[in-house]
Amino acid sequence: MDIQATNIPAVDASGPDVVGIEATPDAGVQHCLQLLGNAGLRPTRQRLALGQLLFLNGHRHVTAESLYEEAMAANAYLSLATVYNTLNQFTEAGLLRRIAADGIKSFFDTDTSVHPHFYLEGEDMLVDVADGLAFTKIPEALPGHEIARLDVIVHLRRKRT
Amino acid sequence: MDIQATNIPAVDASGPDVVGIEATPDAGVQHCLQLLGNAGLRPTRQRLALGQLLFLNGHRHVTAESLYEEAMAANAYLSLATVYNTLNQFTEAGLLRRIAADGIKSFFDTDTSVHPHFYLEGEDMLVDVADGLAFTKIPEALPGHEIARLDVIVHLRRKRT
DNA sequence: ATTTGTGCAAATCGTTTGCATCTGA
DNA sequence: TCAGATGCAAACGATTTGCACAAAT
Numbered sequence: 001m002d003i004q005a006t007n008i009p010a011v012d013a014s015g016p017d018v019v020g021i022e023a024t025p026d027a028g029v030q031h032c033l034q035l036l037g038n039a040g041l042r043p044t045r046q047r048l049a050l051g052q053l054l055f056l057n058g059h060r061h062v063t064a065e066s067l068y069e070e071a072m073a074a075n076a077y078l079s080l081a082t083v084y085n086t087l088n089q090f091t092e093a094g095l096l097r098r099i100a101a102d103g104i105k106s107f108f109d110t111d112t113s114v115h116p117h118f119y120l121e122g123e124d125m126l127v128d129v130a131d132g133l134a135f136t137k138i139p140e141a142l143p144g145h146e147i148a149r150l151d152v153i154v155h156l157r158r159k160r161t
Numbered sequence: 162m163d164i165q166a167t168n169i170p171a172v173d174a175s176g177p178d179v180v181g182i183e184a185t186p187d188a189g190v191q192h193c194l195q196l197l198g199n200a201g202l203r204p205t206r207q208r209l210a211l212g213q214l215l216f217l218n219g220h221r222h223v224t225a226e227s228l229y230e231e232a233m234a235a236n237a238y239l240s241l242a243t244v245y246n247t248l249n250q251f252t253e254a255g256l257l258r259r260i261a262a263d264g265i266k267s268f269f270d271t272d273t274s275v276h277p278h279f280y281l282e283g284e285d286m287l288v289d290v291a292d293g294l295a296f297t298k299i300p301e302a303l304p305g306h307e308i309a310r311l312d313v314i315v316h317l318r319r320k321r322t
Numbered sequence: 323a324t325t326t327g328t329g330c331a332a333a334t335c336g337t338t339t340g341c342a343t344c345t346g347a
Numbered sequence: 348t349c350a351g352a353t354g355c356a357a358a359c360g361a362t363t364t365g366c367a368c369a370a371a372t
Binding site for chain 2 (some may be wrong): 027055098100101102103104105106116118120121127129130131135138139141144145146147148149150151152153154155156158159
């Protein structure tokens with residue numbers, strides 16, 4: 001079935017959901033409403049739909065394009081431009097973290113903590129590094145500056161056989 | 162004065178050079194010719210000009226645009242497309258390392274070793290991290306893959322006063 | 323002579339923006 | 348009501364590409 005189409009927590013006695021909303025849909029919607037409220041963003045239909053896709057399914061790595069297609073598949077009608085705008089707003093609000101893996105497109109990570117990623121060059125995919133990378137020291141920022149972000153990206157390529 | 166315009170090491174008894182060619186121009190040209198030869202790239206006028214700008218002035222971080230302007234300033238006539246092509250060829254040949262700092266444009270680093278960078282968000286500049294960052298462990302690549310590259314970028318922003 | 327590189331402009335790709343319309347507070 | 352959001356299409360900036368011409372082996 002479709003994701004919530006209104007910002008009013010609708011009564012919805014549905015079964016398994018294609019977009020992965022958890023057992024009690026209302027709880028998910030409530031959670032998203034709260035995230036939007038805290039961020040000072042109006043709970044519009046579009047933002048709520050994207051919020052549900054992003055924040056009710058564990059940690060995720062999406063691109064604007066992939067999220068847009070996912071929304072279409074879930075029958076959430078919105079434009080690609082709105083997806084871009086919303087991703088930027090969510091990022092500004094600290095709900096997402098933007099990751100520039102390859103210099104072509106941006107990924108958005110629902111895990112906003114500082115953690116390293118694998119970037120699979122052929123597949124154009126971003127994957128969390130389970131463990132195995134640690135710093136002993138983090139550098140001082142240059143005078144007059146502060147650290148805004150620390151990106152660690154391990155580029156992987158298919159091993160040639 | 163201008164950078165060498167031919168691939169034949171010309172006798173050139175000039176003084177200080179705007180593009181920073183070292184005291185003995187011939188040596189620089191020879192060095193570039195050798196780099197190109199090792200890379201299996203024909204020593205064309207354009208590649209030699211860009212090679213001199215890139216490899217005779219210590220380690221550098223350039224963008225296609227900045228290198229193009231530099232070449233224009235040095236009276237090396239070539240097109241922006243050629244700069245892009247050449248940077249890609251040099252990168253493929255292992256003479257340069259591509260760095261995706263912000264997801265908008267690419268930087269190219271003449272230091273091809275694995276080392277961390279500061280990216281100054283406001284100024285859109287890339288700077289080497291002098292020291293202060295060290296790994297204790299590097300992760301295993303995923304099965305069937307190998308590590309192609311390890312990018313560490315510390316994003317800095319101007320401290321608000 | 324044959325292969326390879328160059329230049330230009332057009333094409334492409336990801337992303338942003340202007341503006342008219344709509345919607346939530 | 349009225350600020351704030353959306354949708355669309357056009358604008359955009361970085362990069363790549365197709366093709367005719369030029370230069371290197």
